[in-house]
Amino acid sequence: MFKFASLLMTPAAKYLLLAFAILFPFFATNEYQVYVMASAFVWAIAVYGLNIITGFCGQLNLAHGGFFAIGAYTLGLLTADFGWSFWPAFLAALAMTAALGFLVGVVSLRLKEHYFAIFTLCVGFIIYLLIDKWEELTHGAIGVRDIAAPYGFGVVDFTETTPFYYLVLAFLVLAIWFMGRLSKSLLGRTFIAIRNGDELAQSLGINLMRNKILAFVLSTTYAGLAGALYAGMVRFIGPEEANINHTFDMITYLLVGGIGTIMGPLLGTVGIVWITQSLQFLEEYRMIIFGPLLVLLVIFFPRGIAGSFLTWMHHKSQALAPGKKRQESKVGTAQDREAQSNA
Amino acid sequence: MLKVEHLTKMFGGLAAVNDVSVTFETGKINAIIGPNGAGKSTFFNLISGLHQPTSGRILLDGVDVTTLPSDQVARLGVGRTFQTTNLFEQATVLDNLIVGHRLRTRSGLWDVLINSKRLQREEKAARDKAMEALEFVGLSHVAGQFIADITQEERKRVAFALALATDPKIVLLDEPAAGVNPEETVGFAALMRKMVDEKGLTVCLIEHKMDMIMSLADKIMVLDHGEKIAEGTPEEIRNNPVVIEAYLGGDEDAAA
Amino acid sequence: MNLFFQQIINGLTLGSIYGLVALGLTLVYGILHIPNFAHGALYMVGAFMSYFFMVDLGAHYWVAMAGSAAVVAILAILCERLVFHPLRNSPPIHDKIAAIGILLFLEAVVQMFWGSDFRRMSSPFNGILNFDGLIIPEQRLLIIVGAFALVVALQLFLRKTMTGATIIAMAQSRDGAFLVGIDANRVAMMTFAISGVLAAFAATLYAPINLVYPAMGHLVIMKAFVIIILGGMGSIPGAIVGGMIIGFAEALGGFYISTSYKDIIAFGLLVLILSVRPQGLFAKGAH
16 A cells, blocks of 8 residues: 555656646547646636645635636736736736735734634635626626637637646646755745744744735735636636635535645635536535535545555655664664663 | 943833843853843843833943844854744744744845745755754754654754754854753753854853753853842852842742 | 614623633633634534424523533533643643644534524524613623623622632642642533533624624634634633724724724734734743
């Protein structure tokens, strides 16, 4: 069992996963399945963002869905109302979510613990309210239609599902790649130190505000990127995109997959999206299951699938390795000290 | 090397630390003792920059660090431990220590993106430093264990190692031997001696374990209700009636 | 003049409701240090329980109110026992996520039984009182008087009974309370139960002049959080005063400035205040 599991940790396994993702549209029985997978990938990108601020840095950001919506609306409005083409609008969406993330971060990240969560809960709501009520800008409840997709080339037409699937996959790979680099780096470790405790991090010479804001801006940019892709994919958005339920969904995906891990966001998002898809009748009662699921996870299984797997792997490898040495040396030192004090 | 002048911290109308002046010399082990609520931890917090003093000055090797925030004070060479240390439980001991060297590095987001030479260099340096600190406290053999799986005493030593990994000049240890048995306490005392003898550090500790303090400290400062009521060698403090009264509430005979 | 007076009444009404909800929230947060995001769901369940008793079972308004309070109190105690008690030593983030889980669950269950439509609930007090030209709808007067009575009852309970004293002791000093042998579990359950009762009463009082629907707790809970941050954690006067401030700001702002954006007033206030004072208006030392 352990042998097989350790195979999962090798780079080869990751390439295998990528190959599967690339070949997926050929396995899929219809276009709708490709669409579902593409949506799952889009949400996974957003959840990776959440993982940076909440998973690594330990700050529960309840406005995450709001930034997703801002990304979607920036792209949507620029292309539909102002005639921009996809990619410039895409970059603008990234810039917008990064900038707004910075502003919100500067104000909110000075807040400790629960205050930050409460504050971002309200920010998320303000975003929803503004999108819904500020009709001159956002079309209000009517939503934005005829959003542009990227220009195709040759036979590739991005208004079709499968080409867009590959576009999303490319960004997902990029997102995961960056997350991997971040988590092992000094910067990632800095974020984790902050999660362990503000005071401890400061005593290690870490500037709290600078790092928290950086983590926050990275996470909102991820969310905006996902939102922009979403807008380009479905080509019609409304205030619903800013509904707090999306944030709650993403928290569930992250928790199930494994908070603070590299593969967690992907596993959780794709897993749950597909499970709810195949159990369509559950769609109505999703939250009846998600709700208790969150509670049970947080009490019994807080590290999620990826986290628990990693811990299990570690313990197994320790048990199989000559770890007995540890026990002996401890006894040794105690005996030494006893000998010294008796002398 | 650490000079504190007339340090005062008011919380509302209450003086947690009241006009305390003291000098801690380089390469010495200094202990701060006093009854509960005497303001010892607040004193540490003031020095390490977690709180801003209401008045007074703090000079580190002649540099005025009074108003500096905590992370800058750390960079100037003040390491510290806390009464409870929160570590990343589901990561190895070594993994937890690597961030200790972070404050001596300059890599940022860009370095992460392009995997710069600087990042690689600094990460190796941090890892080496972590290993070195781990060896110093005698825990190399648990480098690969999860924090969740090591003993309480080992966790405390990891906390020491973390402070050491920041390359400090002076370490502030807040109740380092709390919750440890007498045998292990001796081990910690030896470790602190080692910090001074081998690394030339200045050690400052808050402790309640008198035996340890008396045999370990070069100088002791006694705080009571935020004020310094005594200062001197263990011999002097042991026989100081003011100190005895503060601890025992006026029963001089009990100390004899 | 009459119009202005109406807004005063509206302000008092809103303030009373917000105050009651914030009161339950601040007790749990102040004493147990749990930001109960699910409190809005308790409020919502309170409204639906009253609806159920009155409309589906045909009970009288007061009976429905009492029944609803009992149900929500039990629900709150279950939350404490099954969810928050096991999490008391976990990192704070788990508390928050669990509360969100409870919130999602309760809303979904209610939606399963009653759908997501807006419902109306009537009360026996739909008359209008006329004081020499000043008009006060009966229900609004009931809300204001009822809220006042509940706060007084709560104060009496806390100060005059042994159980109440144990709650105050816990709030002032956890360790001290343990030393004196106070049972933390009992206090926790009581605090949650009280918060549930307050929420249910508030919801039942407000429902006849508002609508009943599964998402009705969202706005209320956010404003309640704003109130307790403004008024201070665990402060009963703070919750009342804060509730009144927000209530009046909304009533007057909504009428004189804009009805569409009136909900944003509370959050605007929060953003403003926390930007200037990150520890809230009434912080006791370091948070």
